[in-house]
Amino acid sequence: MTKTNSTESTKTIAVYGATGVTGGYLLGELHRRGLAAILVGRNADRMRAAAATAGLSNAEIRVAELGDHDALVGAFTGADAVISSLPAYVRHGEAVLAAAIDAGAHYTDISGEQLFLKRVLDRYSARARAAGVTVVSGITDSNLPGDLLGYLTSRRVAAPAEIVVSHLSKSSGNGSKGSAKTVFAGLDWFRSGGWHYADGEFRTGATSRHAEMTFPGHTAATAVAKFPQPPVLTIPRHSNVSYVEGVLATAILDTLSGFTEELIETLPETPSSDLRYDLVVDAYGTDGRRVRGVVSGQHSYRDSALMAIEAAVRLADGTTEPGALTAAEAFDPADFLDALAPFDITWRIEQP
Incomplete structure (x- = not known):
């Protein structure tokens, strides 16, 4: 240390x-x-x-x-x-x-x-x-790396860049009851996909430009859908971008969308001990070139x-x-x- x-x-x-x-x-x-x-x-x-x-x-x-x-x-x-x-x-x-x-x-x-x-x-x-x-x-573990990698990757492609932010769970562990309550408090917003950034303004709408992603270490593509990643709001403040969206694996989104107060009360107070992840930011330049930034961590809460x-x-x-x-x-x-x-x-x- x-x-x-x-x-x-x-x-x-x-x-x-x-x-x-x-x-x-x-x-x-x-x-x-x-x-x-x-x-x-x-x-x-x-x-x-x-x-x-x-x-x-x-x-x-x-x-x-x-x-x-x-x-x-x-x-x-x-x-x-x-x-x-x-x-x-x-x-x-x-x-x-x-x-x-x-x-x-x-x-x-x-x-x-x-x-x-x-x-x-x-x-x-x-x-x-x-x-x-x-x-x-x-x-x-999503927002800070997403914003910092958005800054770093967007400057390595022809501007203005298109940015896609996603979070990949590398374990089968569960989050805490507190996290579930956070999702439930804004459930309609999570279900809608929240904001994306396009041509100088924040917009809503559930459809993402990217329907699948091949994550680090994977050979097959994973189905993804729009998700309200907060770096969508922050990256346009400091980087020359034309489009920013957040996505998440559809399997995880299906689980989140099914939250109810009754279900949340059955969840454990503490998260699993294994919550490894990759935070992935893909920057696409106007010349068609892609640069990927990845932060790999050991436990989302820690x-x-x-x-x-x-x-x-x-x-x-x-x-x-x-x-x-x-x-x-x-x-x-x-x-x-x-x-x-x-x-x-x-x-x-x-x-x-």
């Missing part, structure tokens, strides 16, 4: 939602890096237990309800950066975001929802700039937490421009991806 940067120990990171599955990974990495931690949430006993399990005996515990803005602002005051770890951000996420900005703390989260990310970019950038803080939403900690530490340095930014706007794409190598999260660019 990499050595802890000597300047990291001077940073204080607040976590809202530290008692969940991803929260456990967040706290473990805060402990490994020797960072000062503030745990914020509703239940002090559960937060103390989570801190003790992670070895964060000196973590501050601050109680604040999502519905109490002033209490949240007070809880985040003194933090250099806030990480929000919640299910269903489209329902619950704005409370933590707004309070972090008003507390003068940089902000990131582990949202995978197009609807929430667009809300962040459209409504909170001016507020963040006025407060002098940076907001980078949507740091997950890796999302590690990426969020890396983002929070970089934001806490205070060197990014204020406002609501994408990952590629806030960080050097190759440098950020390289920083994940000690965790067996690797990346590559394939140029046939």
Whole structure:
């Protein structure tokens, strides 16, 4: 593993939602890096237990309800950066975001929802700039690599590029109940395929340009359909593209579309131990050439937490421009991806 940067120990990171599955990974990495931690949430006993399990005996515990803005602002005051770890951000996420900005703390989260990310970019950038803080939403094993690879691959083909983003599960494991609740909160949006980007604007419609993909290591093509990948919203902000869409294997989409409240209650609280994946970004140039970027990871929940900690530490340095930014706007794409190598999260660019 990499050595802890000597300047990291001077940073204080607040976590809202530290008692969940991803929260456990967040706290473990805060402990490994020797960072000062503030745990914020509703239940002090559960937060103390989570801190003790992670070895964060000196973590501050601050109680604040999502519905109490002033209490949240007070809880985040003194933090250099806030990480929000919640299910269903489209329902619950704005409370933590707004309070972090008003507390003068940089902000990131582990949202995978197009609807929430667009809300962040459209409504909170001016507020963040006025407060002098940076907001980078949507740091997950799909979103962050998708945005960074979109930047890197689009510059290797004739512009404007066409970008396709997809996530390939390399195991048969299941996600957590919290993830299922997130999907259910925006089920109609997931079923519709969400937004794609075409000729300068975001559009809806369930049909994707690409009905199948041959994933890394596969010889046969896999049937895919449109899926609301958040990098669809972020890549056009920093790259010369004519079209961006997200797709996912139709077999996975069929499972997601069948979620009901009753079914979700039967799901396990914790995800499987094996959740290996490839995040794949294909860039097609106007000359017909394709360049593929791939990030390969070991566990979707663990890796999302590690990426969020890396983002929070970089934001806490205070060197990014204020406002609501994408990952590629806030960080050097190759440098950020390289920083994940000690965790067996690797990346590559394939140029046939």
